Amino acid sequence: MTQFSHTQTAHCESGVISNLFGHHGLQISEPMAFGIGAGIFFGHLPFVKVNGVPGTTYRIWPGAIFSRACKRLGVTMESRKFSSVDSAMKTLDELVGDGVPVGLQSSVYYLPYFPESYRFHFNAHNLVVYGKDGDDYLVSDPIMDTVTRIDTENLVRARFAKGFPAPKGKMYYPVSVPKEVDFRGPVKAGIDQACHYMLKIPVPMFGVKGIRFLAKRMKDYPAKAGDRKAALYLGNVIRMQEEIGTGGAGFRFMYAAFLQEAGSLLDKPGLIDAGRELTQVGDAWRNFAAHAGRVCKARSADNVSYGELGKMLLQIADMEEKVFRRLSTVKL
């Protein structure tokens, strides 16, 4: 049986990177993977609706952290999708039989071990399968505290769930991993990209502009959408901010942890200082969520509370803009 060292992480994508690379001898913490992959982001997309509720995200789209981290760290991944269930499962069996832990894209709706209250149709969850025992696959799911198992039938359903995005049996595993990496280049590239995405995308929905965009819309929620929908819209903003692994601050703490680790590693106090400031922004996000949660719970929309939430978001946007402007001037 393959030994796989499972470490619980906060988020699935950065967690799988950390665990898989570690298995191949490249020790990298989750925050470092998240930062080098430039995972931090903000986007508010009122026209991309799920069950009629506008979408909000606090991180970059699924898969991006992975591909950027691989490119910047010089890791070569073999990544495959399948049209046939049989060949997808056969290939997985062969790989784990050879002792290769494999990353899989899956839908959380079909993962029986997953906390039931989170099991919606979210198709971009990452987990590692590292062995097989009878009809069960041995699973290292980065958000769980220990390793677990899944039966073949449910794993097939999770790997072949249709939807957006459709996993299509996607599997990936490193084929070449450098043993030693100079982190300076990858850290610099990751920070440059994050600053660009947060400050310079010329579209109002993204980056710090996106936070202001949401702020403006939020104050009008009760008037435009009605009490019930306003509360649902707000609830979704909180849920995305609390998405497993964010620590309640929309990934801001994880990115701050990255800045601190990278700052110590490369001896750049500027990064550590920016990390401390970002921690304060994360605290402001948590404060926002605490207020928003109370508005949600009260269920009676009054314009004052939504207006005030909007104002809090504007302040957060200003704070966040300052941090990323400062970060973009740190010489690496």
Place this chain on the structure above:
Amino acid sequence: MKKDEVPQDGDNLHHGTFKQLFYAVDQQGDYTTATSIGWEPENVALSQAWDEVEQRVADTKSKVEAGALSPVAYYMERTLLDLPLLALKAGKFQWQVKRHMKPQVFKGLSDKMIDRYAEIFGIPAQALRSGELLPFKRPA
């Protein structure tokens, strides 16, 4: 967030059995990790999302029982799907699935189509065909 401020509000839908990992700072201001069994604002938002699902399932159930919609509409809500996602899973256009939600059209559906829906909904084909409305169980 300081490590000793990491929330432990376990009064939630997973009853504090699921522990998330948080990044938080220690006394010196350095990052470390801590687990959390839940946080009140998230608990509120998550149970609100399930309340909404429950409400939609109940509304659709009454419409099916009143003969206004077919069981496909009920099971779509019960399986947490919406029309675009169900159509995608069924390999049909949205207007076709919408038609299948009319009781008259539903009666004439082929066994193959019923099987396909039953598979998507995770229920026995016979239950769907006979119009039995299996109960919805939300995490509580």
